[in-house]
Amino acid sequence: MCTASRLLSDQTIAAIEELFPCYPTRQAVVLPALHIINQQLGHVPPQAVEELATLLGLAPAQIQDTLSFYGFFKQDKPQGKVRIWFCHSLSCAARGAEELLEHLCATLGIRPGQTTPDGMFTLEAAECLGLCDGAPAMLANDTVYTDLTREKLDQIVQSLRSTAS
Amino acid sequence: MTVYIAAIPARRRERCLLRASGEGIARRFRSAALSGLPTMPYQNVLLANVGKPNSHTLAAYLASGGYSTLRKVLKEKSPQEVVEIVRASNLRGRGGAGFPTGLKWSFLPDKHPGPIYFCVNADESEPGTFVNRVQMEHDPHQVLEGTIISCYATGASRAYIYIRYEYPLCWKRMQAAIDEARAAGYLGRNILGSGFSLEVYLHRGAGAYICGEETGLIESIEGRRAWPRIKPPFPAVEGLFRKPTVVNNVETVACVKHILERGVAWFKSIGTPADPNDPRDPGSYGPKLFGISGHVNRPGCYEAPLGISCRELIERFAGGVWKGRKLKAVVPGGLSTGVITAEEIDTPMDFSGPLRVGCLGLGTGCLIVLDETYSMVDFLYNSCRFFAHESCGQCTPCREGTHWALQMLRRIKAGRGRIKDLDLLLEIGDTIGILPGTTICGLADGAAWPIKTAIRKFRQEFEDYIKHTNVAGWMETQPVPALEQSAVAH
Ligand SMILES: Cc1cc2nc3c(=O)[nH]c(=O)nc-3n(C[C@H](O)[C@H](O)[C@H](O)COP(=O)(O)O)c2cc1C
Ligand code: SF4
Ligand code: FES
Numbered sequence: 001m002c003t004a005s006r007l008l009s010d011q012t013i014a015a016i017e018e019l020f021p022c023y024p025t026r027q028a029v030v031l032p033a034l035h036i037i038n039q040q041l042g043h044v045p046p047q048a049v050e051e052l053a054t055l056l057g058l059a060p061a062q063i064q065d066t067l068s069f070y071g072f073f074k075q076d077k078p079q080g081k082v083r084i085w086f087c088h089s090l091s092c093a094a095r096g097a098e099e100l101l102e103h104l105c106a107t108l109g110i111r112p113g114q115t116t117p118d119g120m121f122t123l124e125a126a127e128c129l130g131l132c133d134g135a136p137a138m139l140a141n142d143t144v145y146t147d148l149t150r151e152k153l154d155q156i157v158q159s160l161r162s163t164a165s
Numbered sequence: 166m167t168v169y170i171a172a173i174p175a176r177r178r179e180r181c182l183l184r185a186s187g188e189g190i191a192r193r194f195r196s197a198a199l200s201g202l203p204t205m206p207y208q209n210v211l212l213a214n215v216g217k218p219n220s221h222t223l224a225a226y227l228a229s230g231g232y233s234t235l236r237k238v239l240k241e242k243s244p245q246e247v248v249e250i251v252r253a254s255n256l257r258g259r260g261g262a263g264f265p266t267g268l269k270w271s272f273l274p275d276k277h278p279g280p281i282y283f284c285v286n287a288d289e290s291e292p293g294t295f296v297n298r299v300q301m302e303h304d305p306h307q308v309l310e311g312t313i314i315s316c317y318a319t320g321a322s323r324a325y326i327y328i329r330y331e332y333p334l335c336w337k338r339m340q341a342a343i344d345e346a347r348a349a350g351y352l353g354r355n356i357l358g359s360g361f362s363l364e365v366y367l368h369r370g371a372g373a374y375i376c377g378e379e380t381g382l383i384e385s386i387e388g389r390r391a392w393p394r395i396k397p398p399f400p401a402v403e404g405l406f407r408k409p410t411v412v413n414n415v416e417t418v419a420c421v422k423h424i425l426e427r428g429v430a431w432f433k434s435i436g437t438p439a440d441p442n443d444p445r446d447p448g449s450y451g452p453k454l455f456g457i458s459g460h461v462n463r464p465g466c467y468e469a470p471l472g473i474s475c476r477e478l479i480e481r482f483a484g485g486v487w488k489g490r491k492l493k494a495v496v497p498g499g500l501s502t503g504v505i506t507a508e509e510i511d512t513p514m515d516f517s518g519p520l521r522v523g524c525l526g527l528g529t530g531c532l533i534v535l536d537e538t539y540s541m542v543d544f545l546y547n548s549c550r551f552f553a554h555e556s557c558g559q560c561t562p563c564r565e566g567t568h569w570a571l572q573m574l575r576r577i578k579a580g581r582g583r584i585k586d587l588d589l590l591l592e593i594g595d596t597i598g599i600l601p602g603t604t605i606c607g608l609a610d611g612a613a614w615p616i617k618t619a620i621r622k623f624r625q626e627f628e629d630y631i632k633h634t635n636v637a638g639w640m641e642t643q644p645v646p647a648l649e650q651s652a653v654a655h
Contacts (some may be wrong), residue, residue, distance in 0.1 A: 022366045023388075024280075030388035035369055069390035069557075070371035072330060077258050085331065087294040090500055090547050091399040091458040091533050127374065127551050128292035128500075129331045132458035132533070133465050 012040045016055060019106055026056040030066050034073055042078030044069055080115045080122035081164045085139045088125050091132035096156050101125060107157055120164055121157075203242045207435075210423050211452055212468045215303040221338045223345040226306035232351055233425040238317065239359035247318035247425065253430045255439070255447045256425045259454075259526050260286050260377075260414030261499065262607075264515045266421070270319050272401035278508040281406040282387065283321035284310055286414040287335065288370055288377035288536050291499035291611075292551055294531040297415040299466040301335035302327070305342035309365065311418030313351060314425055316363050319411050323365065324623050327382050329370040339367055354440045378414035378606045380404075381557065393606035413489065420451055437472035437515040449515030456531035457483040460490065460539070472515040479510065479534055481601035487626030490536040494623070498528025500548055501611025504535075523621070525614040529572050541623040542630050545615060549601035553611030563609035566597040570616060576648045577627075579591075580634035587627055590616050597611050 008016075016033045024030055033056070035046050044067060046060075053060040067073050071157025086104060088097045101112070104123065110116055112125035129136035145156055213268045214220040214229055245547075252267025274283060285308070285589045289297040300308055316324050320613055323521070328336050343365050346352045368386050375381045380394035383405045404410025424432050432451045439448030445500060455478050458464045462484030475495060479485065486492050492507040494576040497514065502525040503623045516527045535544065537578060553571040570593050573586045577605065594617040598610035620627060632639045 027388040028386060029253070031385065032369060032373060035371070051621060062366065066389055070373055072371035072373075086545075089551055090496070090544065091293050091464075092531070092570075093547050094459045094535060094539055094544070105346075126331075126372075128290060128294070128330065129297040130289050130298045132293050132295050134532075135464070136457055139331055139333075144334070 003148075004043060006051065007041065007045070007048050007133060008037065008055075009040055012036055013055060016052070024068045026058060027062065029056055030058075031070075032066055034063075038073055043076070045075055048124055056135045078119070080120050081100075082120060082140050082160050083102070083122045083124070085124045085126035085129060086112075087129045087131065087135070089128035089132075091128070091134040094135060097136040097148075099146055100150065104136050104153055104157070107154065147157075166320050168595075174181055174495045176495045187549055192352060193493065197439070207470060209452075210427075211300070211419055212304075214307065216298060216392075218304050221342070221361055222307060223342070223349060226304070231270070231306050232310055232349075232424055233349060233592060234312055234347075236357055238314055238417055238536055239357055239361060240524075242425075244318050244320055247314065250429060251318065251421060253422060254545035255431045255450050256417070256420055256424060256432065256522060257447060257449065259416035259420065259530070261291070261501070261526075263289065263449075263527060266284060266413065266417055269401065269413075270315075270411060272399065273319055274402065275408055280323055280408055281319060281321045281411040283316045283319060283324040283381060284379075284405060284410060285326040286377060286379065286382060286412055287326055287332070287339075287482045288374075288382060289332075289415075289529075290329055290374040290377050291501060291529050291531070291587060292548075293458055293496055293533040293631070294456055294499045294529040295458075296456045296466050296529070296531060298332055299452070299456075300419060301339055305335075305338045306346065307419050307422060308339070308415055309342050310351075311344055311420070311422035312365060313346075313356070314364060315400060315411070315413060315421050317361050317416050318421075321411065322363060324365045325366045325368045325405070325606055326365065326388050327376065327386065329376070331493060332370050333526070336367060343367070363614055372555075373413060374551075375557045375606075375608060378394075378608065381606065382412060383410065390557075392557055392606075395605055416454055424450075435470045437517070441515075446517070449517065449595070453530050455482070455514065456529075456535065458532070459496075459534040460487050460536040461485065462487050471515075472513045472518070475505065475510040475512050475514055475518075475532065478514065478532060483532075483534070486536050488536070490538065492534065493537045493539060494535045494541065494544070494619075496533035496535075496615075497524055498526065498530050498532070500551060501525055501614055502528035504541075504544070504622065505618075506622050507520075523618055525610060540630070541619050541626050542574070542578055545619045546561065546571075546578050548615040548619075549574045549612070552608065556608060556612070557606075560604040560609065562597040562603040563612070565595045566609065567612050569593060570612070571639065572647050577634075581638065581645070581648065582631040582635050583645065584628060584639055585642050586631070587620050587624065590622055594620070 002114045019029050019032050037044050049063050050060050053063050087102050108121050108125055112123050117124040129139055135144045136148045219225045248270050256266045257263040264325050287297055288300040290410055312324055328517055336538040370376050373391055376385045376391045378393045381391035385391040400410040436450040442445040452468055453471045467482045494504045505522050512522050513520045520526055549571040555566040556563050556567045598613050599607050599612055
């Protein structure tokens, strides 16, 4: 592997190697390792898959097979700095999530599944986030937002924009 | 077998059912919101610590007597004795299927050289369900103590707690709890000098509902696509890394802790006793967490005895239907279970109650309440979209069935429905799933029940909608083209 163009940072590799004792097989390291890579790169491009395969002693196809199952990992380009999962399952939909999601789409100028051109936001229409007692709800990176209204959404987008840029 | 014999007389049973919690905890833990309720003798146990300051820390947990049960069990009981106690309690799994926990544990092979694995199912992705989240965020040590006791009983040397990706705070708090417990000697080698050793690891999901199905969960921990396995072999015989494995829900292991702490008699004094005329009925004993969301005044996670009525949960705990509106339908236990009508809400919320009103079962015990203004067409569209999105695609009836159902609902919603579609939808509902015997896992059953119950119980509303929105074509019986993609929002 040519280090000059290596994608995975030393830190990422160390974090993945730290997982080895937690699992009896290297294959089992794949999912947590993908999370670590995704954290570093914002996506998991094919080259990262190959590098991970080398690190774990697996065939790239074994990793690609797992990765492609979980819609969470994207391969083509980095996701936005803020990844928003907006719930539209039943409890949230019953409390107006579909209209709010349309409002959010209009505010950000993108459809679910897309990233804003400035790379700031990626929006996903999500299934139940387990926040139904706070419906309508969304998750932005690691932060939970509940009992959403139009006004609240506008404020959240504004403050996310200023903190993320 | 003695375990199936009802020990509680009917009069006592009624009293148990009435002992609903006066201390159900609102999401924001405002006790003021609930202070209007009469105080009832039922004391919360699963949620006892929730709402106390720093309830997620070891210090707070120890202050409320935490880990004393583990200490006692390790000192006084053999693993076989713990299994026997759990078996005698008739504890049934809280993850959805209600399988007796002690019985599941007893399927593990005798004298296995090991390792035996234990998986705690914290994938909680069933729409409407969020009670495991409350447990892990506010009382992670209770979950951990239950896990350690369960591992001791089953001889597991390693446990994985599978937490869905969307629960970042649960992840943080469970990890902190593991670190604290290990430093204090409750985890690791030779726990509290007992000779029993255990490692607990967290494993993070990546946004797929099917990872909650126990063999999908196992595949996912093994680092593969979460395709459920064909059973048998059951996980107890050949599970994680091809070793004997137990998969239990978060709430189940928390119950194990309380059974060991308070005893079988306590556990069996709560809930609905086994039917003495049905030797196969293990009853519905113990406390249960009920999540209530949708069109109610006080959505939240509440604790009550199994067998409490759906009505009481909605009216007394959740403050009734919001905006002074009338009730239309309730999803009794997570979306998979289907719906019950306003006339059916006196149904007891135990393992048999929802079955008797045509639902899949108690499921997760999490209610979604829908008021009179909510369209059942929207309900079914939302449900079909969920299951079509989450089908893992292995079995043709599930992969194709859920997608055809969604396409039909899309077309109906867009005003191009036919009455015939309702019969086609019912045909799908009646033929996909483990129960009809056409699929590998229960996701397809979960997809089927909302279809079957919504159309059978609200057929008139569907017909009216179709006739009103598709005046020209509702009576069409010949095939019609699917909706073009551009007509589809999301
Ligand atoms: C599609 C599907 C999804 C499931 N999701 C969950 C889940 O998120 N959490 C859970 O505890 N059980 C879930 N289950 C049930 C598990 O397969 C399993 O029965 C349960 O974890 C066993 O634990 P218990 O006996 O303690 O209930 C799911 C089942 C199916 C078919
Ligand atoms: S029933 Fe559906 S989700 Fe379950 S294994 Fe088959 S295709 Fe996958
Ligand atoms: S339905 Fe939106 S969080 Fe559960």
